[in-house]
Amino acid sequence: MTTVRAAARELLRSRGVTTVFGNPGSTELPFLQDFPADFRYVLGLQEAVVVGMADGYAQATGTTALVNLHTAPGVGNAMGAIVTAAANHTPMVVTAGQQVRAMMTMEALLTNADATALPRPAVKWAYEPPRAQDVPAALARAFHIAETAPRGPVFLSLPMDDWDVELDEAAERAARHAAVRRVHDLTAADRPCVEALARRLEAAVNPVLVTGGSVDAEGAWSAAVALAERRQLPVWASPVEGRVGFPENHPLYQGVLPPAIGPLARTLAGHDLVLVVGAPVFRYYPYVPGPLLAEGCELVLLTSDPGEAARAPVGDALVAGLRPTLELLAELVDKRGDAVPARPARCAVEVPEADGEPMSAAIALAAVASAAPEDTVWVNESPSNLQLFRDHVRVDRPDSFLMTTGGGLGFGLAAAVGAQLGRPERPVVALIGDGSAQYAITALWTAAAYRVPVTFVVPANREYAILKWFGRFENTPGVPGLDLPGLDLCSLARGYGVPAHRATDPAHLAELVGAATAGAEGPVLIEAPVTTVPPTL
Incomplete structure (x- = not known):
């Protein structure tokens, strides 16, 4: 037979998750004991820093980061960084230790009294397995939820005495099944919907493309460039985006949109169709009143986040994976005009002269x-x-x-x-x-x-x-x-x-x-x- 600890580690290995970002406390020691040589533990001295490092790691690698925090106080310290990870759509599994099950009812010291409520609403899912035998399945579910659109952090509270529990044959078999399951969700939009969008782009007199950070996060950079070049679309960056969704030295690139309602609408005035890809509509701040769009302008949002689609204050929305949808859209639209000039080659930038002190x-x-x-x-x-x-x-x-x-x-x-x-x-x-x-x-x-x-x-x-x-x-x-x-x-x-x-x-x-x-x-x-x-x- 195997223990919950061993089964959980095999699940993590099967997903390639062998880096743990953490700040340990006494309730985390049973998870960390006899730490495997093929795992890497990255220590942060404060929990918000731990989550921030995991955020950068997950975005840089395109994988889901694993975080280990210290019961309620550690989660509390980390909450600001978890809010940031949610806004960044960062896939992350945040685990925290919990008091032994025998003392949770009496709320002994270090009991997380309402563990699943504490990190909400910043996490997509919060869970405390009802039995020790359910820990491997809960971990697998956490990864699936973190990685499916809209990606983001999830939370598991794990009692410290669960790790040494031995799994019987049925539970061990269930843990193996949980370790090999994979969920894939970034599919293209329904072809008739993409065809309809292609017709709108072709019919527009002066369309414009606005790209957001999810273009980069979902590997849709080349597809966005192909679409812009095929239709010769001017391209703006959506405001307050954590990643860049289009090459900023490209001849079609216009700059970053202002993050306020009135100025943004004025910037896009003159365009009759705005196609926003991989960004909310829009991250506005500060409040500068005005029309959301100029008169005669329509907007379509392409996003993998149903929440972004639902809360957009203007325009239509298409919820689907960005890369396959953009690739299909680029195939369907007719080529417009002459070839786009090549991007200029990088050249050495001279060091500027001093302009004062400081x-x-x-x-x-x-x-x-x-x-x-x-x-x-x-x-x-x-x-x-x-x-x-x-x-x-x-x-x-x-x-x-x-x-x-x-x-x-x-x-x-x-x-x-x-x-x-x-x-x-x-x-x-x-x-x-x-x-x-x-x-x-x-x-x-x-x-x-x-x-x-x-x-x-x-x-x-x-x-x-x-x-x-x-x-x-x-x-x-x-x-x-x-x-x-x-x-x-x-x-x-x-x-x-x-x-x-x-x-x-x-x-x-x-x-x-x-x-x-x-x-x-x-x-x-x-x-x-x-x-x-x-x-x-």
């Missing part, structure tokens, strides 16, 4: 862009500088940009570590605001302890600059707590074991980035003092 954020970002390798994976959590980043860093290949879509902070520093663990063959450069960095600062310890070669670049403006911009926009003067004097990112990094440098000018910054990304054997943090450039709508 340098402006625009100059700093240009310097970073000039020195980073072509195949860089970019992680961004510098909200006040995001607009400038998209101006200077043109992502031209899939799987190369990660940002949170959840609206909170704490994703970037941790996600960059996870992304590098998942894609060790590619350099990872993380642009993290000095305020944002504090939400996940302990991720630096993990980067150092596991020698994860992330290049952290901190454009430090000593304030919550994005909040000051919102304060001006919303006419809310006199708000306290928006300045961050006294932060010393280099000292903090060194305290966690990460080598750190402070850039003095653009040339020095480019030199530091170039050295850090050239085959580094571990993480490096570069602080670049900058002046603030407010974003615009």
Whole structure:
């Protein structure tokens, strides 16, 4: 006979899930005991960082990440990061230990009293198996739910005395069946529906394509490019997307749409059909009233998320897998006009001249862009500088940009570590605001302890600059707590074991980035003092 622990580990091996992100407590020790040599445990010093690292890892690898947290307090610490993972559509199985079954009714210390309620509504499914024998099947179900559209985190509460329970022959056979089952759901839309959409595209006088992060996450990048080129569609990026869904150096690429109702509608004015692919309609913020679409403009949404389709405030929707549907759509539409000009070849970007001390954020970002390798994976959590980043860093290949879509902070520093663990063959450069960095600062310890070669670049403006911009926009003067004097990112990094440098000018910054990304054997943090450039709508 075999134990629940052994059956669960075989299930994880069958799915290729041998990396566990965690922060252990006493209720997790039975799961972790005699940890197998073919598994990897990635320790984070705080639970939100653990989930953030798993988020970056899952997105970078295209697989489902496994997280192990400490009963109710650990789940509570992680909730902000779980909310972010849900917004990012990140497939993730979050497990947490639970008190032994004999003491759950009396709610002994470390009992998660209402385990399945705590992580809701951020998770797709929350469950505590009624018997120890049900743990393998519950784990299998958790992976299936996390991986089917819309992808996202799920939660399992697992009592600590379940792991040593021995399975009888029937239960062991059921566990083997659970380990080999697979669920596939990303199918093309019904052909008549796609044919109807093709006719609408062909009939439109001035159609436009808007792409979102799910285009990248679902492997539909090439299909989106093929459709745009076949119909010569101008392409906008949907606002506040965590991934890039279209090459930003392509002649058809127009830029990023503003995230407010009125400005977005004005930007798309003149188009009679808007095809949105792999994004909600839309992530609006702040509130700027106006029509959702200009007069005479229609919208169609293609998404794999039924919730996004249902809550869209305007237009029709088609719920289906993005890649097969776009591939079929590109086959069905007639070719329009002449061939699209080829994308320009990459050329060396010169290091900009200094424009003052401290340098402006625009100059700093240009310097970073000039020195980073072509195949860089970019992680961004510098909200006040995001607009400038998209101006200077043109992502031209899939799987190369990660940002949170959840609206909170704490994703970037941790996600960059996870992304590098998942894609060790590619350099990872993380642009993290000095305020944002504090939400996940302990991720630096993990980067150092596991020698994860992330290049952290901190454009430090000593304030919550994005909040000051919102304060001006919303006419809310006199708000306290928006300045961050006294932060010393280099000292903090060194305290966690990460080598750190402070850039003095653009040339020095480019030199530091170039050295850090050239085959580094571990993480490096570069602080670049900058002046603030407010974003615009």
